[in-house]
Amino acid sequence: MSETILDIKDLWVIYKTDLETVHAVNGIDLRIGKGKTLGLVGETGAGKTTTALSILRLLPSNTGRVLKGSIEFHGQDILGMNDGQIHAIRGEKIAMVFQDPMTSLNPVMTVGEQIAEAIMLHNEGIVTAEVDRRVDAMLGMVGIQASRKDEYPHQFSGGMKQRVVIAMALACEPELLIADEPTTALDVTIQAQVLTMIKDLRNRLGTSMLMITHNLGIVARTCDDVAVMYAGEIVESGTVEDLFLGSRHHPYTDGLFGSIPSLTSRAARLTPIPGLMPDPSALPKGCAFEARCAKRMDICLQRHPEKATEGTHCILCHLYGEKS
Amino acid sequence: MESVTAVQPGIQTFKKQSQAKEVWRRFRKSKGAVAGLLMLSVIVFLLVFADFIAPYALATQQDLAIKLQGPSFSHLLGTDAFGRDLFARIIHGGRTSLSIAVLATISSCLLGSALGAIAGYFGGRIDSLIMRTLDIFMSIPDILFTMAVVFALGAGFINLLLALTLAYFTNYVRLVRSQVLNLAELDYVEAARAGGSGSTRIIITHILPNAMGVIIVNTTLNVAKIILYESTLSFLGLGMPPPAPEWGLLLADAREYMRVAPYLMFFPAMAIVLCATSVNLIGDGLRDALDPHLKS
Amino acid sequence: MYRYVIKRVLFLIPTILGVIFIILLTMSFTPGDPARALLGASAPQADVETLNHELGYDLPFTKKYVNYVTNMVVHQDFGTSYFTKQSVFDEIWPRYLITIKLAFLGVFLASVMGIPLGIYAAVRQYSLWDTIPSLMAFLLAAVPAFVLGMVFLFYFSLKLNWLPSYGIDSWTSYLMPAFAISIPPAAMNLRFTKSSMLESIRQDYVRTARAKGAPERVVIWKHALKNALLPVITNIGLSLGSLIAGAVVAEKLFSIPGIGSLIVDRIGYKDEPVIIAGTILIAICFTVVMLIVDLIYAWIDPRIRAKYARTKG
Numbered sequence: 001m002s003e004t005i006l007d008i009k010d011l012w013v014i015y016k017t018d019l020e021t022v023h024a025v026n027g028i029d030l031r032i033g034k035g036k037t038l039g040l041v042g043e044t045g046a047g048k049t050t051t052a053l054s055i056l057r058l059l060p061s062n063t064g065r066v067l068k069g070s071i072e073f074h075g076q077d078i079l080g081m082n083d084g085q086i087h088a089i090r091g092e093k094i095a096m097v098f099q100d101p102m103t104s105l106n107p108v109m110t111v112g113e114q115i116a117e118a119i120m121l122h123n124e125g126i127v128t129a130e131v132d133r134r135v136d137a138m139l140g141m142v143g144i145q146a147s148r149k150d151e152y153p154h155q156f157s158g159g160m161k162q163r164v165v166i167a168m169a170l171a172c173e174p175e176l177l178i179a180d181e182p183t184t185a186l187d188v189t190i191q192a193q194v195l196t197m198i199k200d201l202r203n204r205l206g207t208s209m210l211m212i213t214h215n216l217g218i219v220a221r222t223c224d225d226v227a228v229m230y231a232g233e234i235v236e237s238g239t240v241e242d243l244f245l246g247s248r249h250h251p252y253t254d255g256l257f258g259s260i261p262s263l264t265s266r267a268a269r270l271t272p273i274p275g276l277m278p279d280p281s282a283l284p285k286g287c288a289f290e291a292r293c294a295k296r297m298d299i300c301l302q303r304h305p306e307k308a309t310e311g312t313h314c315i316l317c318h319l320y321g322e323k324s
Numbered sequence: 325m326e327s328v329t330a331v332q333p334g335i336q337t338f339k340k341q342s343q344a345k346e347v348w349r350r351f352r353k354s355k356g357a358v359a360g361l362l363m364l365s366v367i368v369f370l371l372v373f374a375d376f377i378a379p380y381a382l383a384t385q386q387d388l389a390i391k392l393q394g395p396s397f398s399h400l401l402g403t404d405a406f407g408r409d410l411f412a413r414i415i416h417g418g419r420t421s422l423s424i425a426v427l428a429t430i431s432s433c434l435l436g437s438a439l440g441a442i443a444g445y446f447g448g449r450i451d452s453l454i455m456r457t458l459d460i461f462m463s464i465p466d467i468l469f470t471m472a473v474v475f476a477l478g479a480g481f482i483n484l485l486l487a488l489t490l491a492y493f494t495n496y497v498r499l500v501r502s503q504v505l506n507l508a509e510l511d512y513v514e515a516a517r518a519g520g521s522g523s524t525r526i527i528i529t530h531i532l533p534n535a536m537g538v539i540i541v542n543t544t545l546n547v548a549k550i551i552l553y554e555s556t557l558s559f560l561g562l563g564m565p566p567p568a569p570e571w572g573l574l575l576a577d578a579r580e581y582m583r584v585a586p587y588l589m590f591f592p593a594m595a596i597v598l599c600a601t602s603v604n605l606i607g608d609g610l611r612d613a614l615d616p617h618l619k620s
Numbered sequence: 621m622y623r624y625v626i627k628r629v630l631f632l633i634p635t636i637l638g639v640i641f642i643i644l645l646t647m648s649f650t651p652g653d654p655a656r657a658l659l660g661a662s663a664p665q666a667d668v669e670t671l672n673h674e675l676g677y678d679l680p681f682t683k684k685y686v687n688y689v690t691n692m693v694v695h696q697d698f699g700t701s702y703f704t705k706q707s708v709f710d711e712i713w714p715r716y717l718i719t720i721k722l723a724f725l726g727v728f729l730a731s732v733m734g735i736p737l738g739i740y741a742a743v744r745q746y747s748l749w750d751t752i753p754s755l756m757a758f759l760l761a762a763v764p765a766f767v768l769g770m771v772f773l774f775y776f777s778l779k780l781n782w783l784p785s786y787g788i789d790s791w792t793s794y795l796m797p798a799f800a801i802s803i804p805p806a807a808m809n810l811r812f813t814k815s816s817m818l819e820s821i822r823q824d825y826v827r828t829a830r831a832k833g834a835p836e837r838v839v840i841w842k843h844a845l846k847n848a849l850l851p852v853i854t855n856i857g858l859s860l861g862s863l864i865a866g867a868v869v870a871e872k873l874f875s876i877p878g879i880g881s882l883i884v885d886r887i888g889y890k891d892e893p894v895i896i897a898g899t900i901l902i903a904i905c906f907t908v909v910m911l912i913v914d915l916i917y918a919w920i921d922p923r924i925r926a927k928y929a930r931t932k933g
Contacts (some may be wrong), residue, residue: 018353056831083835091833098831103824108846108922118832152922168832460638463907467865468883468899469646475887475895476649552764556869559766560884575770579873582774589774593767600762 005208006032006055006094006176011069013050013059013232020281024050026232027069032176032225037202037209039223039240041216041256045277047232048212049099052178055210056090057081073176092122095169099181101161105153111164112149115139118171138167142197159190163197170201177202178210183218195221216260220244225312228253231277231288238313250315251293287318295319350613357609363602371419378412384567392585401591404574405581410588413569414595420570421558422599424481425550428488433543435489436496437535443497444504451501458497466491466553471562479565484557488550499542503535537614544607548600555596571596621925625915632911637689639903644685647896653677657702657890698897703889708897712879716901718788719867719878722797723905726863729802730809731856738813739848742821743840754814757807765866769800769873786875797874801866805859812855813848820848850921857913860906 013025025047032038040048053059055071057078071078073094078086098104106114115135120126136146142163153161162182169177179198183191199222202209211222219226220240227237228250236243236250243253255273275292278284287293290300299318308320351357370377387407395402401410443454461469473487557563558572566573571592578588655671656663672678676687691697698708734757741750760768776796777785784793820826821844829843830836868880875881883898918924 058827058830087833087835089833090831096831098824098828100824104828106825106829106843106847108850109843110922117829117834121833154923165828168828457638460635460642463635463639463910464642464899464903465861465864465906467861467868468902469643471883471887472643472646472895472899475890475892476647548762552762553865556764556766556865560869560872562884562887572766575767579770582770582778586774589770593763593771596764596767597759597762601759604758604762 003034004031005034005074006030006210007070007072008051008055009070009072011051011054011071012067013047013054014065014067015050015060015063016065017063022280023283024232024280025054026283028227028229028232028234030227030234030237032208032210034175035206035208036224037211037222039219039226040210040212040229041214041219041226042229043214043277045280046229047280048229049180050232051229052096052180052210052212055178056094056096057086058096088122091118091169091174092172093174094176094178095172095174096178097162097165097169097180097182100185101158101165102185104165105161107153110150110152111144111156112139115149115164115168115171118168122172134171138171139164141170141201142167159186159194162186162194166194166198166201170205170207173205174207176208176210178212180212181214182211184213184215198222216256228256231283232280233288233316234314235289235316236314238311242311242313246313248310248313248315248320250289250317251295251319252289255292255294347610347613351609354609354612356605357613360602360605360609363598364606367418367422367599367602370415371422374415374419378409378415380412380416384408384569392581394585394587402585402587404577404585404588408569410574410591413574414571414592417569417571417574417592418595418599420564420568421551421554421572424484424488424554424564425547428485428492428550428554429543429547431485431489432492432546433496433539436493437500437539439493440497440500441504444501454497455501458494461490462494467556470553470557471560474557474562479562481564484554484563488554491553492546492550495542495546496539499538500535503538507535541607541611541614544603544610548603548607551600551603552596621919624918624924628911628915632907635907636904639907640689640692640900641685643896643899643903644688645681647892648681648684650890650892652890654702654892657892658700658705692900699893701886701891701894703886703891703894708893711894712882712897712901715877715879715882718876719871719880719902720905722794722801722870722876722878723863723867725794725798726801726805726867727856727860729798730805730859730863733802734806734809735813735852738810738852739817739845741810742814742817742848745818750814753810757810760803760807761811763804764869765800765804766869766873768803769796769870772796772800773873788876793874793876797867797870797876800873801863801870804866805863808859808862809852809855813852816851816855817844817848820844823847850917853913853917853920857910860909860913864902864906 008028008030011025011028012023015022015024028047028051030038030040030051040051042048050059050064053064054066055078059065066079069079073089078089081089105111109117112135115138116131119131119134123131135149139146139149144160144163144167148156153164156164162185166182182198183194186194195218198209201207209222211218213219223240225237225239226243227234228243229235230252236253238246243249249257252273259270259272261270273292278288278291284290284301285304286302287296287300287305290296293300297318303318305316305318308315308317374380385408387403389407390399390403391405391407393399393403399409399411401414404410404413439454439458443451470487470491473490474483477483477486554563555570555572555575558570559576560572561576563570563572574592575589578585578592581588653668653672654675654677655668659668659671676684679687691699696709698712700706701708701711704711737753737757741753744750772783773785773796776783783796784790787793821840823844825847826839826844829839834843864880867878868884870876871878871881872884879898879902883895886894886898
């Protein structure tokens with residue numbers, strides 16, 4: 001059992017606007033071990049990005065609010081830290097790569113300057129020559145010629161921009177890298193390249209990773225542990241073997257696997273999960289997945305399910321609850 | 325938004341919301357916008373019923389016996405150097421100012437939008453030609469151009485309207501052109517074209533309604549600008565010829581009597597500011613209502 | 621980069637020619653003829669016709685246009701004033717410099733007052749630094765320059781007697797007109813800068829900067845501001861038009877001997893040559909300034925700079 005570096009306990013996050021309150025994250029528990037990669041899977045709107053932003057306290061300050069819970073990094077609660085402490089952690093201990101490379105980089109600064117900034121923010125008194133050396137090294141690691149460091153983001157393609165973003169994130173060799181759908185905005189061929197690169201870097205640097213994605217293929221390739229998120233809750237979690245090879249699953253997970261087109265079967269139609277996720281400003285009292293569940297029972301409408309644990313495998317469903 | 329066919333009862337569906345109602349709801353939320361609307365309504369009311377509230381005769385009839393009197397019961401805002409009632413003059417002046425402003429805005433909007441839509445949609449040489457000509461027009465400061473037109477054609481309602489239209493149509497060309505360029509690439513326009521719709525039809529039924537939001541906001545704000553601009557022109561003597569009691573003209577007249585009758589200056593000035601401010605409030609309110617993202 | 625500059629400068633020439641064309645075309649609709657205006661109502665018709673022919677009045681428009689431009693460029697000859705019967709150029713040139721002084725003062729003040737306040741209003745949104753300046757800017761946006769000017773005259777000249785109400789005898793005479801001209805554009809600059817800053821702060825790259833661990837100060841002043849200022853510069857160029865309108869009006873109001881007041885006065889006297897020349901000169905100055913603003917923008921925005929710097933030359 002490896003050491004846990006990030007421990008999220010009973011996290012609740014809302015977005016509060018004039019019109020409504022959106023319950024984005026509703027009581028989740030997550031644990032990431034040293035050197036391990038946790039995949040966070042779910043549809044758009046499940047609360048994955050909100051969770052990621054909460055870890056670094058990057059929620060939009062006017063609407064986002066952590067209602068309760070704790071996020072512990074090496075035992076220290078991030079939510080209780082002061083500004084100085086949080087700035088020291090961001091970029092240096094925990095780094096984040098966002099989804100859209102086209103807008104993540106500052107258009108009026110060269111890529112070299114932006115990577116250098118990450119280095120200089122966390123290394124007081126470092127000499128310019130050393131900064132340059134490290135910038136060149138990072139660019140080399142992500143496969144970009146060092147000579148391009150004086151170019152501006154708009155001169156790079158989407159895939160290369162994402163590599164720059166990754167270089168920037170890993171510049172200070174953080175312990176934890178949060179990657180929020182890092183390849184979703186890229187072409188399929190480039191996706192594979194960037195993914196391989198991320199894996200290599202992770203192996204080389206021993207970085208832990210939180211890989212947020214809606215693509216089960218990516219999870220299979222890169223993750224050690226998996227958590228499936230739905231309507232702000234973790235409905236199933238376990239190791240990647242539990243999820244892919246196990247026999248018992250949350251009905252939502254079944255639906256996710258079932259909706260992947262198969263190269264082997266000759267099905268005429270795809271089987272999507274019918275319906276849509278519930279409105280996060282008006283969540284149902286019972287199980288959030290009840291309306292779309294093929295295996296629903298009466299109790300699902302009335303009572304919120306409890307976690308059923310079997311070793312490393314947890315499922316939040318009445319099916320497995322009282323019965324086991 | 326359309327409703328999703330329900331597979332099972334209870335599954336989430338989207339409500340169909342009337343866009344106009346939504347915009348109006350957001351507009352209502354802004355206190356400033358509502359205040360602006362109220363103010364403007366009062367102003368318009370006064371102007372429309374001007375003849376009943378303060379007959380035109382009061383505005384032009386000279387009576388030297390009561391000249392330069394301050395505000396009183398019989399003359400709400402006082403009298404000017406020729407004994408004419410200031411309140412009446414302001415109201416009737418408002419009629420001219422506001423009607424010219426609105427008409428000029430509409431005509432410059434039509435001209436500019438049409439040119440912008442054509443330039444954006446057809447592209448190529450037509451686009452270059454229109455934009456080059458536009459560059460030249462925009463290189464002449466509006467006031468000089470207006471002065472030249474008024475000088476050449478003489479004063480008068482139509483000439484003033486023409487001058488203002490030519491000075492302000494440029495705003496819309498760039499705006500509509502960029503909207504058209506963005507929208508023309510969208511898939512549903514491609515679909516319409518594939519379905520056989522002609523160019524004009526596409527422009528009118530698909531592109532313009534979507535550009536409408538931006539056009540409306542700009543048009544409203546331009547009305548305020550033209551009100552101010554028109555008052556500047558009449559101050560310089562380039563607006564409607566006397567005895568039309570335009571606000572700018574009232575202020576020009578008031579200059580001489582600043583020492584003895586400062587109210588002659590302050591009341592027309594307040595009228596201008598109130599009018600322009602209420603239009604600006606409405607314009608801002610519309611902008612926020614049409615694009616809520618803009619408000620953090 | 622030089623290629624871009626040269627390209628734009630060269631393009632200036634057909635633009636200016638186009639401007640002159642439009643001005644002359646508009647003015648050609650004026651009733652009356654030059655000879656009659658110069659010789660007077662009582663002069664014999666034969667003399668009028670001879671002079672008209674000499675002046676080239678009966679030529680087709682295009683020829684007149686070419687003649688005008690040639691005279692202007694080669695001889696600095698803008699014709700003779702109908703009113704004073706003097707050379708237009710001699711009359712206009714000294715006034716031109718005064719107007720330019722006033723206009724530049726106006727641009728400078730408008731930028732210095734509007735932009736920093738706009739930035740601060742965005743950074744300290746919803747605080748007093750935001751609500752008060754924004755409210756004032758909103759109200760002032762509805763006050764035309766000449767109204768401001770009159771109010772200034774009333775308080776500072778009439779009531780307090782601090783500042784002179786006409787002429788350009790001392791530097792104090794420039795104070796009121798400069799402020800009257802610059803306050804409405806300053807208000808516009810403030811609102812525009814504020815919204816540009818707010819927009820910039822909303823961008824993803826600002827979030828990236830925060831995620832790197834940059835303190836808020838750096839995030840705002842380094843990352844957000846640089847991007848926010850770009851459209852602000854363009855906006856200054858656009859506000860020049862209203863600034864010139866303000867200058868013309870201020871010259872008239874404060875009796876400042878600039879081109880603006882000259883044009884306005886001569887309109888009453890139907891002094892066509894002066895009006896044409898004055899309009900053209902101001903339009904040229906305006907075009908050049910707009911070009912300078914565009915070039916500054918192109919120089920600062922790396923996206924444009926890099927586009928033309930590829931051929932390192």
